[in-house]
């Protein structure tokens with residue numbers, strides 16, 4: 053690994069490997085002019101307060117002016133956040149980004165009256181407005197969505213009290229974050245070369261991938277020793293967060309915290325239950341995979357710290373960025389000519405910021421908005437993993453591109469529930485392509501390992517979290533205090549059920565609940581698993597079904613124009629049934645069988 057090498061400064065990067073933000077604003081100067089004009093105008097939106105019930109024209113004018121402002125603000129935000137991320141140590145862009153963020157929160161305050169005022173209007177009256185002014189027809193679905201919130205909206209004075217307390221409600225999550233990111237001090241351990249290294253969140257996952265078992269075990273035990281010492285505090289922050297979600301759900305007339313969280317995407321709770329059932333039914337497949345892992349690693353016992361070390365050396369598959377572009381175009385050919393053209397645009401118009409540089413935000417993401425290119429941030433290394441990341445992020449970017457080009461602004465975005473489907477469909481297509489192309493067994497094993505590990509992390513692991521998340525909310529709602537002893541005992545049991553009898557359940561793993569930031573995201577994690585499973589079914593349909601591609605493209609173009617479950621139904625996946633889940637497990641089983649045969 054070359055991580056010890058000095059990273060280049062931002063200015064030293066070749067321009068063609070950086071993103072072109074000039075298409076948002078030509079220069080910082082034009083950003084400043086746009087910022088100033090926004091600042092000057094947005095406060096006038098307050099003048100529409102109290103006019104929404106005056107008539108169809110008034111409603112339309114207020115709505116369109118608010119949307120225009122939010123669209124303008126979106127451009128300011130995109131430019132500032134990307135400039136900041138390309139070098140987070142750059143003080144000028146830090147300041148720019150801070151200014152946009154504080155402008156955003158002022159903007160939210162300025163228009164905070166809008167939704168409650170609209171919800172207070174009688175539904176019949178809204179229908180009459182749409183009849184009266186045909187330009188409101190465009191907003192019918194938007195207004196219909198909003199109206200479903202009516203029965204969960206309280207009296208104005210009560211809403212004010214809740215809004216005023218929203219800062220307090222975020223305290224458990226903030227406390228967790230500060231404790232976990234700023235205050236925790238991890239012990240010093242020895243790396244592969246026997247050098248003393250301070251354990252951190254960042255290098256913990258690298259150590260778990262180590263080929264050297266002593267290093268993995270030491271990292272694992274030392275990491276958890278810190279959580280063990282603070283387990284009562286972590287239980288208190290987590291319990292606090294669960295209480296907040298349960299309280300909010302109760303006062304807003306939802307049947308549970310899960311009902312409240314899923315309702316924001318118009319998802320019924322059976323979607324969640326089907327996932328837990330299907331994963332439970334397929335745990336034997338997971339156990340088979342773990343058995344194979346134990347065999348390939350030639351271990352007598354498979355421990356929890358043996359889960360991330362690669363089955364074979366990663367260096368057996370190196371891909372440069374130039375090669376990755378070519379492979380991407382080939383692998384995604386089944387998505388048709390229109391999709392190919394957009395990929396080519398992404399490469400030619402410099403949507404992608406490829407290389408690592410000093411101060412650059414770590415990881416990878418896709419970020420765009422209605423009026424601009426959907427940009428991609430990468431920290432490229434020549435590996436199979438990075439090829440998958442590129443294809444994944446391009447899945448998000450093309451989704452954004454097709455949505456914004458085919459929908460009006462009001463529907464020109466898509467919910468998180470659908471987002472991961474577009475990105476992981478590409479990963480599935482890449483896997484199929486690479487397996488077809490692979491000449492050697494080593495290559496095939498590397499690809500299958502990449503896929504199966506991805507499935508394990510996205511479907512089995514995230515569902516385990518989803519199950520525990522729901523368990524905690526349920527228990528707390530029925531009066532069970534979430535003390536650390538209780539959480540440890542149940543997490544340990546759950547972990548044992550997921551990993552099976554063949555894996556040594558190290559006692560430290562009982563504490564895993566204490567370190568997972570996603571438990572503060574309010575029923576977020578299940579969507580990783582449902583998204584990945586839906587994408588397996590879609591990738592198969594694209595390749596084998598005559599109408600598969602057209603239906604898939606209709607999903608990429610739909611945005612918020614319909615409810616997420618309906619959008620997926622159009623695409624050919626009924627997410628309220630177990631069928632799509634079972635199809636995903638069939639793919640997992642098939643690849644697992646291939647890997648087993650290759651290793652024989």
Ligand SMILES: [Zn+2]
Nearest residue numbers: 444448472475
């Ligand atoms: Zn993603």
